[in-house]
Amino acid sequence: MARVVKKAPVSVSPEPTFQGEETNRRSELVRAAGRLFREKGYSATTIRDIADAVNMRSGSPFYHFKSKQDILRTVALDGIATIHAAVAKPAASNKAPRARFEAMLTAHLNVLLGDEGRDIAATLLHESRHLDAEAQDEVIRLKDAYEGLWQAVLKELKTDGALTDDSALTRLFLMGAMNWTTQWYRHDGGRSPRQIARQLAKLLLRD
Amino acid sequence: MARVVKKAPVSVSPEPTFQGEETNRRSELVRAAGRLFREKGYSATTIRDIADAVNMRSGSPFYHFKSKQDILRTVALDGIATIHAAVAKPAASNKAPRARFEAMLTAHLNVLLGDEGRDIAATLLHESRHLDAEAQDEVIRLKDAYEGLWQAVLKELKTDGALTDDSALTRLFLMGAMNWTTQWYRHDGGRSPRQIARQLAKLLLRD
DNA sequence: CCTACCGATCGGTAGG
DNA sequence: CCTACCGATCGGTAGG
Known part of the structure; x- marks a missing residue:
């Protein structure tokens, strides 16, 4: 292991002088942790x-977070909030159900597979079980609200005849197909989130 | 933490006396590790x-395995072999493609969700990234062979007109829908793997 | 397979 | 936010 080069001590106040600076440093930690x-x-x-x-000493993250768990909690909550916000936008559009559905798929996949969202999304999906019970409940509550967006559009798709079943099971299959993309998607591959969304819609919906 | 009660020393040979005994102890470790x-x-x-x-002292697993990694490797390879064997059987039956497909879905889900297979299957699906590069290649090779079973039946389903697209992407969506069940399936819930398989087939296939 | 142990590393803290 | 540190725990080994 290469030894980390020690930072030269700088003679500025070690205290965050204004909120913007603190927020910055803290969010750097969150981003690094997510990755x-x-x-x-x-x-x-x-x-x-x-x-x-983020070029800190090992004790310093505890100035921003009270524990390692607390960092995880922050990342996971950031993840579900980001996904919810990304999908809520197309979900609220006035497109026809089918087009709206496809736009929602694209939005979800863009977060999961895109450069800004994938770290926190993967953490949310795969590391949430390491949260303590309280934080896990928090995540579950937000996830239920998020999945409500999907349940609603599935219902409309059924009304339209594009889907024969809008049960919770259908929604779970859909979530699985989408969330599993993180296991096989290659950034250097040919397919874009957009194209994947289109194919998935084609697989699930009937004309 | 409660202190583990120390086993009373027993005056029999500590050496495994015949292969059956060694195999047993070793596979106990594998089962416990999987869980x-x-x-x-x-x-x-x-x-x-x-x-x-398994009521051993902390140094003793290294009598059976050379490292913690080696245990993981054993569990993961056991997992993919178990799933392959379970699905290969219905895949080789002479049923019509649609019925064969549904039987394969059921077999896969029975391993993932059933008492005997779920530990090693979940380890395979979620912990393989902790394997060293060599073992990971081994797993990937076996997984590719396994997915070949699915690609073949998808092709037949397309020929039959039950599927409009039998591309690799369709297979990946299918794997996602199935493998994601480990995230939400409750053993005390009402749905059986069989019922889940039937619903998934209904969602994916057209009449 | 146990006893006894090792060096390395871990999450976290006191004090500035 | 750094320095200096702590007690606990970790994977693994020697010797029987």
Whole structure:
């Protein structure tokens, strides 16, 4: 292992001088943590990994977060909030159900597979079980609200005759097909989230 | 933490006296490891957890496996072999494509959700990334062979007109819908793997 | 397979 | 936010 080069001490106040600075440093930690949690998993990621990634000493993340768990909680909540916001927009559009559905698929996949969202989304999907019970409940509540967006559009699709079954089971299959993309999607591959969304809609819906 | 009660030393040979005994002890470790890997993840599971689960001292698993990685490798390979064997049977039957497909879905889900297979299957699906590169290649090779079973039946379903697209993307959506069941399936819930398989077939196939 | 142990690493804290 | 540190725990090994 290469030893980390020690930062030269700088003679400025170590205290965050205004909120923007604190928020910045804190969100740097969240971003770095998300990436590491996705790459190595929560348990295999150490506080030192996270600190190193943003050029802090190993004790310093605890100035921003009270525990490693607290970092995970922040990342996971950020993840579900981001996905919800991304999908709520097309869900509220006045498109026909079929087009709206496809736009929602695209939005969901854009977060999961895109550069800005994939770390926190993967953390949400795969590391939430490491949250304590309370935080897990929080995540579940938000996830239920999110899935409500999907249940609503599925219902409309059934009314339109594009779907024969809009039960919770259908929604779960849909979530599975979408969320599993994180396991096989290659950024260097030919398919865009948009194209994947279109194919999935074609597979699920009838004319 | 409650201290583990120390086993009273027994005055029999500590050496495995015949192969059946060794195989047994080793496979007990594999089963315990699978369960723990599913419940807590590979990184959060310690050798001591695994040893405790089968009433060994913490150094003893290394008599059967050369490293923690080696245990994971064994569980993961066991997982993919089990799933392949379970699905290969209905895949080789002389049923019509549609019925064969549904039987394959049921077989896959029975392993993922059933008492005997779920631990190793979940370990395979969610912990394989912790394998070293060589073992990961091994798993990928076996998984590709396994997915060949599915690609073949999808092709037949397309020929039959039950499917409009039998591309790799369709197979990946299918895998997602199935494998995601491990995230939401409740053993105490009302739905059986059989019923889930039937619903999934209905969602994907056209008359 | 147990006993006894090791060096490394971990999450977290006190004090500035 | 750094320095310096702590107690606990980890994967793994020697020797029987």
